[in-house]
Amino acid sequence: MSPKAVTIVARLAIVLxxxxxxxxxxxxxxxxxxxxxxxxxxxxxxxxxxxxxxFWSHLGVTLGExxxxxxxxxxxxxxxxxLIAESRFASEVFKPLVFFVFSIPKSIFLPIFILLFGITFxxxxxxxxxxxxxxxxxxxxxxxxxxxEDHLRVARSYGATMFQTVMRxxxxxxxxxxxxxxxxxxxxxxxxxxxxxxYASREGLGNLIGAWGQGYQLKELxxxxxxxxxxxxxxxxxxxxxxxxxxxxxS
Amino acid sequence: xxxxxxxxxxxxxxxLNHVYGANGQTRKVLxxxxxxxxxxxxxxxxxPSGCGKSSLLMMLAGLTRPTSGAIRASGKPVDKPDxxxxxxxxxxxxxxxWLSARDNVEFPLSLRGVDKAVRRDKAMDALALVGLExxxxxxxxxxxxxxxxxxxxxxxxxxxxPILLMDEPFAALDEQTRISMGDELLRIWDKTRKTxxxxxxxxxxxxxxxxxxxxxxxxxxxxxxxxxxxxxxPRNLEMMSTPxxxxxxxxxxxxxxx
Numbered sequence: 001m002s003p004k005a006v007t008i009v010a011r012l013a014i015v016l017x018x019x020x021x022x023x024x025x026x027x028x029x030x031x032x033x034x035x036x037x038x039x040x041x042x043x044x045x046x047x048x049x050x051x052x053x054x055f056w057s058h059l060g061v062t063l064g065e066x067x068x069x070x071x072x073x074x075x076x077x078x079x080x081x082x083l084i085a086e087s088r089f090a091s092e093v094f095k096p097l098v099f100f101v102f103s104i105p106k107s108i109f110l111p112i113f114i115l116l117f118g119i120t121f122x123x124x125x126x127x128x129x130x131x132x133x134x135x136x137x138x139x140x141x142x143x144x145x146x147x148x149e150d151h152l153r154v155a156r157s158y159g160a161t162m163f164q165t166v167m168r169x170x171x172x173x174x175x176x177x178x179x180x181x182x183x184x185x186x187x188x189x190x191x192x193x194x195x196x197x198x199y200a201s202r203e204g205l206g207n208l209i210g211a212w213g214q215g216y217q218l219k220e221l222x223x224x225x226x227x228x229x230x231x232x233x234x235x236x237x238x239x240x241x242x243x244x245x246x247x248x249x250x251s
Numbered sequence: 252x253x254x255x256x257x258x259x260x261x262x263x264x265x266x267l268n269h270v271y272g273a274n275g276q277t278r279k280v281l282x283x284x285x286x287x288x289x290x291x292x293x294x295x296x297x298x299p300s301g302c303g304k305s306s307l308l309m310m311l312a313g314l315t316r317p318t319s320g321a322i323r324a325s326g327k328p329v330d331k332p333d334x335x336x337x338x339x340x341x342x343x344x345x346x347x348x349w350l351s352a353r354d355n356v357e358f359p360l361s362l363r364g365v366d367k368a369v370r371r372d373k374a375m376d377a378l379a380l381v382g383l384e385x386x387x388x389x390x391x392x393x394x395x396x397x398x399x400x401x402x403x404x405x406x407x408x409x410x411x412x413p414i415l416l417m418d419e420p421f422a423a424l425d426e427q428t429r430i431s432m433g434d435e436l437l438r439i440w441d442k443t444r445k446t447x448x449x450x451x452x453x454x455x456x457x458x459x460x461x462x463x464x465x466x467x468x469x470x471x472x473x474x475x476x477x478x479x480x481x482x483x484x485p486r487n488l489e490m491m492s493t494p495x496x497x498x499x500x501x502x503x504x505x506x507x508x509x
Contacts, residue, residue: 029407106290148345149343150341150343150345151347153314153341153345154341154347154358155362156310156314156332157313157314157332157334157339158359158362158395159331159332159333159334159359159362159363160362161362164362168347168358169347172347172349175349236272246349248348248390248392249348249349250414
């Protein structure tokens, strides 16, 4: 077996072992079955949930909020970040401030968002954007830094216009870092939305997770955890696939 | 010897001065540089690091504005980059990693909106000239340092400018590659007969390649001397061990040292 195959087999083995233990441990009374229902039962619950329109409507609410917050936070954060990084003065003033704010856990601001916006769609979006925008701005700073001076000089020496330079040098130079921004943004964004729903909401996946946790409904709770995990990993890997494709652009 | 300044490919610099100012301090980079390069000649500029030879080249390329003085290329003033008149090859090949070798060579043409088929033909011709047509579809990270620099030369030549400026193009390469790239460049030059202005800090490299070597002194950059290289062409590696080569090298070395 090639070293690469060995790694893949080892990885699969770990995942299978975790799932196997999950299935077996409650069945042989190693853990309380009320606290950890076997994997097969959780999967059956998930399938059952996915067959109800009600669950889909909750899921739709969460995905809708996530998407709207994402579509606001990423372009806004990218544009703000690029504008700040492009001006020396703005860089010196704003960069440290963005770093400061980034280091504060965003969850502590959630009650303030509820006081400001009530328990509403707007509140979820606002908190999602707030959770996300700083990481996008910081990645955008890195994106501007990744544009190489000599690449710009080549464009200039061949008479590129401002627009051509943006389209043919800035954009492709920044693509790998911007893809990373999208990936990280989604993690922060999804976390923010789910948290906001768990804390105070009337609908959504986070709302269900919160309620199931309080009601000791472990099968449903774990089914939701599996679903959120799968969705997050899928989105992350989808972006990472393109990131790897242009990995050699960063030299 | 008469120099027709209107001649295609001739370069003329008169009384060029450049002052660099930053943080309230000013520093004279270039001091009263005047020079003439005849069409089709291979001329090197040597000097200690920081003598302003690269700055001078960037001004010839229209990338930097001198504080005062005039530059004419092919009889016309140079005040901004004009890639159809002047091609530039930089120290780092500076290829775009997201473009194939061919797309990199096509880049100057595509900026001008040249027709796709024409662009492709010209790029392939230029790649053939540097011996890399087989690597047209490869990306820069798949090419060696020497190959990257050859693609960069092809990019400089693709619009067939009469003048090619080269800023220490082989400085980042290992010794062996540098020597073979020198021969490669001479072969290309012999075929195209461009005016080449070649900045280097390698004295042997300058002598080996050039018709003339211009010697600069540092801080502020002044033109010290102009040395005619009377070695016969075509040049070959054996010439590097001739007494004449050593004599020329000594002559340049003494001036740079002082």
